[in-house]
Amino acid sequence: MNGFFDIPSDLQHSYGGLIAIHLQEALVPVLVGLLLALPIGLLCVHYDWIYGPVLWTSTVLYAIPSIAFFVVLIDYTGLSQLTVMIPLCLYSLVVLVPAVVDGIRSVPEETNAAASAMGIGLARRYLQVQLPIAVPAIMAGLRVAVASSISLVSVGALIGNQGGLGNLLTTAQLYGRPRLAVTSVVTTAALAIVIDALLVLLRRVLTPWEPPSGGAAGRSGAATTAEDAATRTPEGAS
């Protein structure tokens, strides 16, 4: 492990510093992407006809290489982290918008009917009923978006050392120190795994209402009749 944490001084960051920058550049765009995807997804569910065009647009954006984005953005945002984060944010939408849409659509019809029959308005219904029930689908999308964002950040090394751990790759080439490349790749992978584990944990915390092991227990009528009989009051038991 000798030299694993030994980072050349011209990167202007320690090993820990590079990790911090990498995480920031990877996670902030996904977070912003999520904030965009929530209203966009809702609109797509509400107005079915815009979902197609929205999906198409996000797929096209996803197909544009980040280098192309950099070339355009450098004129406006310079050699900054922002130039790296804007394309990452747009990329995340290709996963997050469908995740939000699927999540909202996973709300059972009778749940929506019950909500509206109880006089729960549209905004309240979205925030208090549909979004919480959409959490599993959204978290699944978030895991994919975060993992891909963590790996994509490294490309930022191409525009003046804005690639977090990716900068180690260019440095490795420059100084002929392949071990730096190993450090970069191993650390990025470790980051992705740790963050993913945290997301899984977060999802557990947010969804105590989910049947264990992904719904095998089912919602309706799975439990026994005997259990039912047990809860019936004496009057009901004749």
Added chain:
Amino acid sequence: MIAIEDVSKRYADGTVAVDRLSLQIPNHSITVLVGPSGCGKTTTLRMINRMVEPSGGTIRVDGEDIRSRPVNALRRSMGYVIQNAGLFQHRTILDNIATVPRLLGWSKQRARERAAELMERVGLDPAMARRYPYQLSGGQQQRVGVARALAADPPILLMDEPFSAVDPVVRRGLQEELLRIQGELGKAIVFVTHDMDEAITIGDRIAVLRTGGKLAQFATPDEILSSPADPFVEQFLGADRGIRGLSFLSTRDLELDRSRVFPVGSDWREIAGRDPEGTPVLVTDADGKPLGWADPGAWDGDLADLEPYGPSFEVGRDSLRVALDRAVLSPTGLAVAVDASGQVLGVAGQETVAAAIRVARQRRAADTPQETASASAKAGR
């Protein structure tokens, strides 16, 4: 009182779901909308809480046009229960039930106290308060659905096939529970079902709808069974409407035979001598509770040799339908009649029941209008 006045609903695609329907739904009673699938029951129910807007006609609650109130306020004044309960899967049972009180601005504390009270009312174990819907059976979820609808004590309860998705035994329990709760609370309940048996079991009045959303008949269960308005209603009732109609005739005036009932320890030789043909007698214990049938000529007094007497019926509570059923099931052809404490009052054969049916029919024909079928007959099925 909910007054549905000449209401129609034509959907955007041209489907006429409800066609010029008029119904008066009284307070303190259960009105059932029954009919085949697609006849407009759900549409009618949803027009009452404005989840569907009528294309014509007016609906009034206690004289006031429902369009004159803000829609969400209107809905919060009407409980709504649906098939599969439609519980909020991400909320605990207690918080599900507390939903409407919270919407009405009650404090969390008060709403939860109210919810706990309702859990008890619908027969749910308080230990379930902190559970989530997936941890409950279908029947239990349906109880939560009823509790949730009752939480803010709305004067009106709308129920759309609430018990259709649970198995028959559980459904029976839920129906009895609903009748019990209604006995205590006296709401105006509109109950939708496609099951005529369920309609007869729980309805004070039944509106039979035919496909195309037209009213075929609106009457008490008893009237519908004894005089269906047209061939459609008759067919919908099924082949055994005559037998089912007996559910509304009381066993109170049944002529019971007491000469065949003897307490254990009686003098058997004397009994055998009295009836040389060996017609069976019912042996009871010292308290008058039935033990079983004996052939007086052959029986040696051993209780183990008695023939089981099968199910009995309770005079006054059970209907003539139950009495007839017991007679058919009995090994001797005689039904055992007991009082509320289980003591034998006498026995009745199929002919006796048939005679009682004739008397009840004649009496009914004499005092129309038919208000004989009421909650008391209902309790005895």
